[in-house]
Amino acid sequence: MRSQTSHINQLVQMGMYLAASLILSWVETVLPLTFGLPGMKLGLANLAVVLCLYMMGPGHAFVLTIAKALLSGFLFGNATMLLYNLAGAICSCLMMALLKKSRLFHIPVISAAGGVLHNVGQLFVAFFMIQTYGVLYYVPILLLAGLITGIIIGTVAALILPALQKMQHSGGDQL
């Protein structure tokens, strides 16, 4: 009985994270802060992934990442954007899970590494699809953008995380 409730608990939590990440993706499409660079964005949806990684573990975070990339791709983008996002999100999630497992880093740094890896994955796909070295001229600026936005998102996540943990410790029934 106990395991069943925790199962349902996890299901509900995953649904909440997915909903939150999709809403954040939507906010991003409404308020595009691209600074004149194609492919650059704030990565707000990464916030949900970071929180899920810390609250529920890497496996759940990975499922959330893929579901988020697919759904936001179908809802707000087109086929190519879906491909870019999926590649970037998988790279970023794997990197963050690895760094978290090492237990050496603070959240902003983990999130920053995730942001950078997201852009690396996107550029990789762009490079193979366009087959031009011109894409690579974007590498430094996109990496820098990923670093800065990642640190901002990670700091926000570090602020939210204690509240979530307190909520969970005070009894799962309250969630």
Place this chain on the structure above:
Amino acid sequence: MYWFLFCLKHMFDCAKVNDMNKKSYKYDLLIIGSILLVIIATWLIFHITHDTEGDGTVVVICDGKEIASYPLAEDAIISLGIGDTNADYNLLQIKDGYADIIDANCPDGLCVSQRAIHANGESLICLPHQLVILIQSEKESDLDAVTN
């Protein structure tokens, strides 16, 4: 801008307090440093290769007709004879991926004082001799097609 930075610092301080387990910042700085290093390295690589690529061609146009073209990558000094008897001249120098007119016997000498050119579409113009020197580069137009 200052306000934004202040907020960011405040947020970071709060996050530091809230971070449950006390960990050293050594590894954090390591990661951030290595990412910055990669950024600087890639930027430098592309900057250098972009500048010294010199895969363009120097096209010489006199009186509306293209009379010659030279690769930008090979250093050379070329004396361009102007007019039917080649009485007038412009001395074109190609060096380190840049093209420049270093001497001429035109009356105003404006072409000599113009800066050396290297990027696609840049030009040197000598009006008295009706001479135009252009850089044409495949690479640049390729990049523009992608970014557009």
